Amino acid sequence: MPRRTTAPVPVALAALAALAGLTACSAEPAPPAAPAAPQHRPAAVPVTTALPADVADMVLPTTGEQTRWTQGLDAFxxxxxxxxxxxCLAETRTPAPPHEPPAxxxxxxxxxxxxxxxNGFNGVIVPGSADPAPDRPAAGAGQQQVQNRCMDTxxxxxxxxxxxxVxxxxxxxxxxxxxxxxxxVVAALRGFGPCLAAHKVEAADENAFFALVDRRLQDGDTAGEHALAGTYATCMKPVEDVRGELRRALGERFRAAHRQEIAALGTALPARIRDLERRYSVRISFPAL
Structure with a gap:
């Protein structure tokens, strides 16, 4: 999934997706994903299943904690x-193409x-997702047609x-x-690189830092990646302390300006979620500490 934001963003690996092409991106901008390690089943963490009291928190997060609602909604x-x-594939016993599970x-x-x-930066498995499809020989033309039709579904x-x-x-x-x-925020970000250096992390800025995280994930260096995650949480906190206050004020103004759309979501979104849960026997869930 391409990064969709107008601001400078950290380097990151492609986000884990249900099937290739299945998470087609809209033209609307959204924040980039944090790095996710490819080619293995991501970790599991505790989850909650109840919808938030304010449905808008799933769509318009203003804190890191609220993004857990957003992750759950997108992953659902x-x-x-x-x-x-x-x-759809089971109807004709057509094998699924290799892919990572939803995360x-x-x-x-x-x-x-x-x-x-x-928990680090690695992707987190969505409860109820199937295991990754095993590697198989390339599908024939007939199977590919079925796979394409099912992915369209x-x-x-x-x-x-x-x-x-969206x-x-x-x-x-x-x-x-x-x-x-x-x-x-610009002023606060100036301290990020020096903080990394104080923790003996050789990265001048966020781009260099996430490139380093990606290398740790690619190498399967779990301990190294988790150490970097701890350093990131420490060094980014002063930035988030500043940006968080600005974000909360901006969020209040945004919600006031879009009161009607938010009110409509409060009815439509839970109804659609419950309909999909019944239709496909799945359950929405949200990562938790």
Whole structure:
């Protein structure tokens, strides 16, 4: 999934997806994903399953903790889509193409520092997702046609949920990304590189830091990656202390300006979630500490 933001972003590996092409991105901007290690089943963490008291928290996060709701919502669409794809393939006993299971993917522009500090940057498995499809010989023309048709079905399922919120969410992410250029945030970010150096991490800025994280993940260096995650949580905290206050104020203004759309989401989004849960026998869930 390409990075979709107008602000400078850290280097990151592609986000884990349910099937290749299944998480088609809209034109609306959104924050980039934090690095996720490829080619292995991501870790599991505790989850919650109850929807937040304010549905808007799933769509318009203003804190790292609230992004757990956002991750759950996005991952739920991929989980329902993946389930639909597998059911479609099973009708003709067509094998699924190799792919990673749906995973919770975090946002770098609104970092969840406590979660990162405890769990690292790796992708987190979504409960109820199937195991990755094993490597098989390339599918024949007939099987490829079935796979393409079934993946189209999956995209339709995912979009039936995303279309309810993606435009409004994209507008919020675009405004939030502008905070990176705020003078107070720019000043706070100047301390990030020196903080890394004080912790003996050889990275001058976020781009270099996440490139280093990616290398640790690619090498399977779990201990090294977790150490970097702890350092990131420490060094980014002063930045988030500044940006978090600005983000909360911006979020209040944004919600006030979009009161009608948010009110409509409060009815439509839970109804669509429950419909997909019933139809595909899946359950929405959200990562928790």
């Amino acid at each position: 669409g991929r989980l329902a889509a993946d389930t639909a794809v597998r059911a 919770f993917v975090r946002f770098s522009e609104i970092p969840d520092l406590p979660f990162i500090g405890r 999956g995209r339709t399922v995912d979009q039936s949920l995303r279309t309810l919120y 435009k409004l969410q994209g507008q919020w992410f675009q405004e939030e990304a502008g905070l990176r250029r705020h003078p107070q």
